[in-house]
Amino acid sequence: MxxxxxxxxxxxxxxxxxxxxxxxxxxxxxxxxxxxxxxxxxxxxxxxxxxxxxxxxxxxxxxxxxxxxxxxxxxxxxxxxxxxxxxxxxxxxxxxxxxxxxxxxxxxxxxxxxxxxxxxxxxxxxxxxxxxxxxxxxxxxxxxxxxxxxxxxxxxxxxxxxxPGSGHLVKALHNGVQYGILQAYAEGFALLRAHPEVDAAAALGAWQAGSSVRSWLLEQIIAAVEADPGLDDVEPVVPDSGMGRWTSEEAIRLGVPTPVIAAALHARFRSRSDGSAERMLRAARTRIGGQR
Structure with a gap:
């Protein structure tokens, strides 16, 4: 062939x-x-x-x-x-x-x-x-x-x-699911780091060694943490390929609730924000509070 x-x-x-x-x-x-x-x-x-x-x-x-x-x-x-x-x-x-x-x-x-x-x-x-x-x-x-x-x-x-079409649909949904998994790992790592008495790298290694949350993605995270324990060299900005957006659009079209995937996608948007959305939200809350 x-x-x-x-x-x-x-x-x-x-x-x-x-x-x-x-x-x-x-x-x-x-x-x-x-x-x-x-x-x-x-x-x-x-x-x-x-x-x-x-x-x-x-x-x-x-x-x-x-x-x-x-x-x-x-x-x-x-x-x-x-x-x-x-x-x-x-x-x-x-x-x-x-x-x-x-x-x-x-x-x-x-x-x-x-x-x-x-x-x-x-x-x-x-x-x-x-x-x-x-x-x-x-x-x-x-x-x-x-x-x-x-x-x-x-x-x-x-x-x-x-x-035809189903291969790319399944891959888009795969990437949307991946967004949610990575967001959960990121939040778990943040909580581990909030406890200075905990060895975060060792904790992740324990998770990977036979626990129910072990995965290939976690394997890659562990390698990154071992090379840079605080992930200090990693920019806090996460792009998106567009496939998470397509997943969310399809969920909206079909009326299927996907709150984890949507939240993970929005977290990526937020990481790239210049802070204007947060400032507008704070201003709105101040106005609402003043009206009460």
């Missing part, structure tokens, strides 16, 4: 290496020269342009996109869908909005190809340990992708979660 891998960043280059190690042919492209060099070092055949990459990868093939969500992914996806033919499979492995998948799937089918949206989790560690893959595709496309999914995933780490 031939793979054209578009996007060779931190995750893409690791994916290229796993595919090559599994004996699959990989033709890769990235606009960044350093990214191309990393993928070449992992054994991929790297090209200077998207067009050269597609031309070098004979069909039927899998064209796997690992690009930032938004304008770039939509533009490249449109170009790829115009270039594929019978038997090809286009995979969007980025964090795209799940609503985009239906149109992409329709265009692919119109050219005799297929489309799958795959939520990819595992970050830079996936190159060594394998990725968790949430696949949105029809049954036939999922079966055809199995050699690629087996090569990329952790043991048993890929599942078909529904038709």
């Amino acid at each position: 031939n793979i054209a891998l578009v996007g060779l960043g931190a995750m893409g280059s690791g994916m290229a290496g796993r595919l090559v190690d599994a004996g699959l042919r990989v033709d890769g492209f990235d606009s960044d020269a350093e990214a191309r060099a990393r993928a070449r070092g992992r054994g991929a055949s790297v090209h200077e342009t998207l067009e050269q990459t597609l031309a070098a990868s004979p069909g039927p093939r899998v064209v796997w996109l690992m690009l930032p969500a938004g304008v770039v992914t939509r533009s490249v996806t449109a170009t790829v869908l115009d270039a594929v033919g019978h038997g090809d499979i286009v995979v969007d492995g980025g964090n795209s909005h799940f609503a985009d998948a239906a149109g992409h799937s329709e265009r692919a089918v119109g050219r005799g190809a297929a489309f799958a949206d795959v939520g990819v989790s595992g970050g830079q560690w996936g190159a060594e340990h394998g990725y968790g893959l949430m696949v949105g595709a029809d049954e036939d496309t999922y079966r055809a992708l199995t050699p690629v999914l087996d090569a990329l995933s952790a043991d048993g780490g890929h599942r078909r979660v529904g038709g």
Whole structure:
């Protein structure tokens, strides 16, 4: 099976290496020269342009996109869908909005190809340990992708979660849940630090050693605390990728209460606030208090 891998960043280059190690042919492209060099070092055949990459990868093939969500992914996806033919499979492995998948799937089918949206989790560690893959595709496309999914995933780490669109939906909800888990760990760490007699790093280690709150996320937190016990070098500003917002929007649309996820998302907003919202709230409370 031939793979054209578009996007060779931190995750893409690791994916290229796993595919090559599994004996699959990989033709890769990235606009960044350093990214191309990393993928070449992992054994991929790297090209200077998207067009050269597609031309070098004979069909039927899998064209796997690992690009930032938004304008770039939509533009490249449109170009790829115009270039594929019978038997090809286009995979969007980025964090795209799940609503985009239906149109992409329709265009692919119109050219005799297929489309799958795959939520990819595992970050830079996936190159060594394998990725968790949430696949949105029809049954036939999922079966055809199995050699690629087996090569990329952790043991048993890929599942078909529904038709086109469902892979990115499940990944968005996954990230929303992750927001809530991380917020809870952050609050727990803050409480540990509020007790100077407690060794916070040791406490986290005890939590990880068989307790009910152990997790891979906690493992990463412990590594960070061991390197910087007070996390003094960590900026108290937390970005959001947009997937937590999509999760909250979907919850509102369906009327499903998700207070933990919403609160965790708002905590990220608050971390980036310049304090104006807090000042307005205090002023409002003062006015209300004066009216009583």
